[in-house]
Amino acid sequence: MQLHDASKNTKKNASATLQVDPQRCPQDHVCPAMGICPVGALTQVGFAAPQVDDEKCILCGKCVRLCPKGALALK
Ligand code: SF4
Known part of the structure; x- marks a missing residue:
């Protein structure tokens, strides 16, 4: 049985990507x-x-939690 080596996975949620929504960002x-x-x-x-x-x-999601406009999201 092949065990998953979690130490090689530096990403907490490797199935997601960080996405930026320019419509939510005031850009000012x-x-x-x-x-x-x-x-x-x-x-x-x-x-x-x-x-x-x-x-x-x-x-890591730090930017997602910081942005008050919700312009950054892990999806
Ligand atoms: S703060 Fe945002 S951009 Fe930086 S590593 Fe974490 S999720 Fe990625």
Whole structure:
């Protein structure tokens, strides 16, 4: 029987991806979620909605919980 090696899975919810909804983001401020992301996966051009680097994102959900507009979601 093959046992799953959980130590190799750094993502908490590997079946999901972090998605940004530009319709929910007011796009009039520096995104505070960039400062809370532990791996620097969020970037922003001007005041536009943030962009996610899926290669870096570990799906921790910190940005999802921080954004008061619900513009970031794990789906
Ligand atoms: S889910 Fe976590 S790792 Fe991914 S962008 Fe948000 S704060 Fe960064």
